[in-house]
Every structure is written in C-alpha cells, then in structure tokens.
Amino acid sequence: MSSTMNCPECNHEILTRMGTICPNCGYTVGYFNGDIKRKKYAKFFALTVFTPFISFITIIFAQLNKYTMFIGIAIFFYLAIKSCPISFKEIFLTKFEKIFFWLIWVLANSLIFSLIVNILIKTMKG
Ligand SMILES: [Zn+2]
Incomplete structure (x- = not known):
C-alpha cells in the first residue's frame, strides 16, 4: 500500500500518499502530484467539466439542419460514453x-x- 516516489524538490524518497511531508525539504504531496492514479483523476475531472460544455455547444450549432443534427447527436453520445x-x-x-x-x-x-x-x-413539427 505504501508506494514511494522521489521528492520533486530534493529527490529524497517519500511516500506517494497525499499529505506526506518530505522530511528533508518540507515539500507536501498534493492531491494531483502523487501517483499515476491521481494524474488520471485530474484528466477525468477536466473531462467531466468540459464534456457537457462541448456537447452543449455542438448541439446548439448542430440544429442548423437535420444532417448536422445527426452528427451533433453522434458527438454527444460519443462524449457521454467517453x-x-x-x-x-x-x-x-x-x-x-x-x-x-x-x-x-x-x-x-x-x-x-x-x-x-x-x-x-x-424539427419534426416544422
Ligand atoms: Zn524533499
């Protein structure tokens, strides 16, 4: 459970666990600079915030005609799954x-x- 990494400030070996303070220089392991899991977490967090925004903009522009709307819906489903x-x-x-x-x-x-x-x-009514 206790994986280690090298301190980004002084290269001293420290635990990757969030909140760990390097005994050598005082560097504190933050939420996003520990292991790979947290990097993936940061990516996922950005995805959660931006994806609905992109989908929304896409749909607004896609309603021009039924062909762009079809593409817009496809993009929406793709982003939702992603x-x-x-x-x-x-x-x-x-x-x-x-x-x-x-x-x-x-x-x-x-x-x-x-x-x-x-x-x-x-669209169907019009
Ligand atoms: Zn250090």
Whole structure:
C-alpha cells in the first residue's frame, strides 16, 4: 500500500500518499502530484467539466439542419460514453467522489439529452 516516489524538490524518497511531508525539504504531496492514479483523476475531472460544455455547444450549432443534427447527436453520445464514470471507477478514492461524479454525469447528460429531444420535436413539427 505504501508506494514511494522521489521528492520533486530534493529527490529524497517519500511516500506517494497525499499529505506526506518530505522530511528533508518540507515539500507536501498534493492531491494531483502523487501517483499515476491521481494524474488520471485530474484528466477525468477536466473531462467531466468540459464534456457537457462541448456537447452543449455542438448541439446548439448542430440544429442548423437535420444532417448536422445527426452528427451533433453522434458527438454527444460519443462524449457521454467517453466521460462515463464507469470507465474510471478504479480512480475514485472515496465513495463520495464516486457518487459526486455519477451525479454530475447523469445530470449534465440528461439536460443535453432533453435539449436534443426538444430540438427534434421542433424539427419534426416544422
Ligand atoms: Zn524533499
């Protein structure tokens, strides 16, 4: 469980665990500069924030006509699958994080999905 790394400040061997203070120079291991898991976590965090935003913008522009809308929907599904917490489940440190990311994912994607449905209904009527 106690994996070690070299301190980025002085190269002294320290634990990768978050909050570890290097006895040699006082460097503190932060949330994102420990092991690879946390780097993946940072990537996932960015993905969770930006993906719904990109999907939203895509759908707004895609409603020009039914062909762009088809592409827009395809992009939405692709991004939703890519950012799904199920493929990142090994990086969650706590149960809270797991619930938190699932909530964001479900909320953001259902909002965009209802936007798509609304546009499709309007398109069919018009
Ligand atoms: Zn150090």
